[in-house]
Amino acid sequence: MEYRTLGNTDLQLSAITYGAFAIGGNMWGGNEKKDSIAAVQASLDNGVTSIDTAPFYGFGLSEELIGAxxxxxxxxxxxxxxxxxxxxxxxxxxxxxxxxxxxxxGKTIPVYKLASKANIIRELEASLKRLGTDYIDLLQLHWPDATTPVEETMEALNTLISQGKIRAAGVSNYDLALMKAAGKTIRLASNQLAYSMLNRSIEKDIVPYAIEHQIGIIAYSPLERGLLTGKYFRDAALKADDHRNGYFGQFSADKVKTFLDSITPLAESKKASLSQLVLRWTTLQPGITIVLAGARNAAQAEQNAQAMNLELKAEELGFINKELEKVYRETAV
Structure with missing residues (x-):
C-alpha cells in the first residue's frame, strides 16, 4: 500500500481508502452486518488504514459498524x-x-442540508459515540448548505481543530467558488468529489486550484458505483430499492461496455480484475490524493487493497486514455 499526505496536513492516508457508503444499507439494497464488519477488518489487515464514512450512511449504521x-x-x-x-x-x-x-x-425520510455551528457540534458528538473514539482525523462538510454562511461553518471547524476533537477539516461536493470562499476563513485540508474515468469534470478548474493551494482531492465513486467493474454487463442484478437502477441510466451502456472490453486484455495480462485496473488508474491521475473504494465483504476489500500492487507503465496509461477518449465525451456527466 502507498500512503499519501493529505493536502497541507500531517495526515498520512492510504491511497486506497475504504468507502463506507454501501455498508450503511440505505439506497444500496440493504447489507449484511457481519460481512460489512469483516470487510472493514480485511481492509485494515491489507494496509488500508483510512476509512471514510458519514452519519447519513445507513442513518448512523455505517459509523456503528466501523466502530465495531x-x-x-x-x-x-x-x-x-x-x-x-x-x-x-x-x-x-x-x-x-x-x-x-x-x-x-418502506418509509419516506426527508433529508435536509444543515451546516450551522450548533448542528456541527451535535453531529460530531453523535459520530464520536457511534465510532467509539474521542477524535476524528478528518471531518468534512457533506454537501453545501445555502442556509448557513460559509464563514460560520468554517469558523466552527477551526474551533474543533483547536479543541483537538478533529485533526483536520475538509469539504465535499464544493465547487471552485465555494472552495475560494471557505479559504478566506480556514485552510482546507481536502475536497471530496465525484471522479472517475467517466466523470472527469473536476480536472478543468478544481484540480489545478487544489494542486496550487495544497488541498487534497478525495475521489469518490471511482468505479461509478460498480458500473466500471463490468459485472453488471454479465449476470449481476440489482435489488428493486438499489439507487443504481436509475443512476446507471446517465451513461451509454454500449459505449461503456466497449471501453471495458478494450482494456480487459490489459487487466488479464497483469492478472488483475477490471476494478483493480480502474482503481489504480484513478490513483495515478494528477491531483488525486486518495481514492475511495467500497466493499461489502472481506474478499472485495482485499481485492481493492491489492489494486495498489498493479504497476502501469506510461505507455499502458496512454493506451487506457486513448481508449477512454473514444467514449468519455459522450458518457461524462
Missing amino acids: AIKGRDRSKVQLLTKFGLVWDGSNQAKGEYFFDASEN
Whole structure:
C-alpha cells in the first residue's frame, strides 16, 4: 500500500481508502452486518488504514459498524474520515435546506442540508459515540448548505481543530467558488468529489486550484458505483430499492461496455480484475490524493487493497486514455 499526505496536513492516508457508503444499507439494497464488519477488518489487515464514512450512511449504521470493526485496534494506526451536514431526524430540518427524500424500510425520510455551528457540534458528538473514539482525523462538510454562511461553518471547524476533537477539516461536493470562499476563513485540508474515468469534470478548474493551494482531492465513486467493474454487463442484478437502477441510466451502456472490453486484455495480462485496473488508474491521475473504494465483504476489500500492487507503465496509461477518449465525451456527466 502507498500512503499519501493529505493536502497541507500531517495526515498520512492510504491511497486506497475504504468507502463506507454501501455498508450503511440505505439506497444500496440493504447489507449484511457481519460481512460489512469483516470487510472493514480485511481492509485494515491489507494496509488500508483510512476509512471514510458519514452519519447519513445507513442513518448512523455505517459509523456503528466501523466502530465495531475497529474496536480493540490501535486507534493511532487508523484514520477515521467522517462528515456532517445532512439531517434526517426532524430536530433541525426547519433550519436547513431541503435536499431529497430517502427511504428506510418502506418509509419516506426527508433529508435536509444543515451546516450551522450548533448542528456541527451535535453531529460530531453523535459520530464520536457511534465510532467509539474521542477524535476524528478528518471531518468534512457533506454537501453545501445555502442556509448557513460559509464563514460560520468554517469558523466552527477551526474551533474543533483547536479543541483537538478533529485533526483536520475538509469539504465535499464544493465547487471552485465555494472552495475560494471557505479559504478566506480556514485552510482546507481536502475536497471530496465525484471522479472517475467517466466523470472527469473536476480536472478543468478544481484540480489545478487544489494542486496550487495544497488541498487534497478525495475521489469518490471511482468505479461509478460498480458500473466500471463490468459485472453488471454479465449476470449481476440489482435489488428493486438499489439507487443504481436509475443512476446507471446517465451513461451509454454500449459505449461503456466497449471501453471495458478494450482494456480487459490489459487487466488479464497483469492478472488483475477490471476494478483493480480502474482503481489504480484513478490513483495515478494528477491531483488525486486518495481514492475511495467500497466493499461489502472481506474478499472485495482485499481485492481493492491489492489494486495498489498493479504497476502501469506510461505507455499502458496512454493506451487506457486513448481508449477512454473514444467514449468519455459522450458518457461524462
